[in-house]
Amino acid sequence: MTFKKTAFTKTTSAGYLANHMARLFGHGLHRRIQPLGLAPAQFMTLLELWGEDGLTQKQLVERLDVEQATMANTLRRMERDGLITRCPHPDDGRAHQTWLTPTARNLREAATAAAQAQNDHALSDLSEDERGVLLDLMRRVVRTMKDSEDG
Amino acid sequence: MTFKKTAFTKTTSAGYLANHMARLFGHGLHRRIQPLGLAPAQFMTLLELWGEDGLTQKQLVERLDVEQATMANTLRRMERDGLITRCPHPDDGRAHQTWLTPTARNLREAATAAAQAQNDHALSDLSEDERGVLLDLMRRVVRTMKDSEDG
DNA sequence: GGCACTTGCATAGCGCGCTATTCTTCTGTT
DNA sequence: AACAGAAGAATAGCGCGCTATGCAAGTGCC
Secondary structure, three states, X not given: OOOOOOOOOHHHOHHHHHHHHHHHHHHHHHHHHHHHOOOHHHHHHHHHHHHOOOEEXXXXXXXXXXXXXXXXXXXHHHHHOOOEEEEEOOOOOOOEEEEEOHHXXXXXXXXXXXXXXXXXXXXXXXXXXXXXXXXXXXXHHHHHHHHOOOO | OOOOOOOOOHHHOHHHHHHHHHHHHHHHHHHHHHHHOOOHHHHHHHHHHHHOOOEXXXXXXXHHOOOHHHHHHHHHHHHHOOOXXXXXXXXXXXXXXXXXXXXXXXXHHHHHHHHHHHHHHHOOOOOHHXXXXXXXXXXXXXXXXXXXXXX
């Protein structure tokens, strides 16, 4: 006796839902931080630099888990927009240190508040417990995929 | 007496995790379907057309919840790659119907198997119950954000 | 019938992810 | 000291999101 395979449908596909959810998150965040002159990837990068200024591109790449070329382009836009300045690394002639401008430093509160508002809104239909569960499950899914990246 | 606000950190931000998870999903899917000559957005579009052929661009836009311009570009690439053909709609001179080529029709099994494999892998650390919970929570988050889009 | 409005689609331009390539600057081995 | 390989970064080129426009074909109202 054989079983009919469940059809592959977008509403039961974790990948499809993840993509859809991330697009909606991104769109909402974009709407909220655009008035501050920020784009989503710039905000993510600032999040690291607010925590520790003067990082190299390599360090940012590792912390945000994006490709080097992606970060290079994001940093170029951020430099263009007056959010960062870059200067040669004192110990390594190949590397550059990334420093926040006063403008970028001053955006911290408003930008994190905007991001928090977006998260709160998105999760507003979930109980406190459910939010914890969702974060935990997402972290585990991320870890699973990351662990298998090149192994 | 005041409470110290919990700092905004990427590991506790649903939006950040959603973005990271979606990127990993997308990358994994891309790797698996690239040998078939497909890109992720093309696969999503095919998923609809495999279910019902001859849809208009407008219908695809509604079903996949992307902007019209995004779909227009995706369809252009799919036509270029020989996955679809388009012909004028019989009842509406503005619209076009989107028809699968035999090539695209034949890709259904292999492509859905690849997507299923990616999902299974990503969720391999989760119990059956947990997978259900994750899907349910993601659907509710999606719904919350979608409901507030222009209200 | 004619004119305003709407609607389906295409295009331009941008952000941001990716791979692949190239350049420069270390670093380690001999 | 020299040279091979590794490592940091920039660039080209593409997929795929988005907004903003523009155009042609339907629709409705007078």
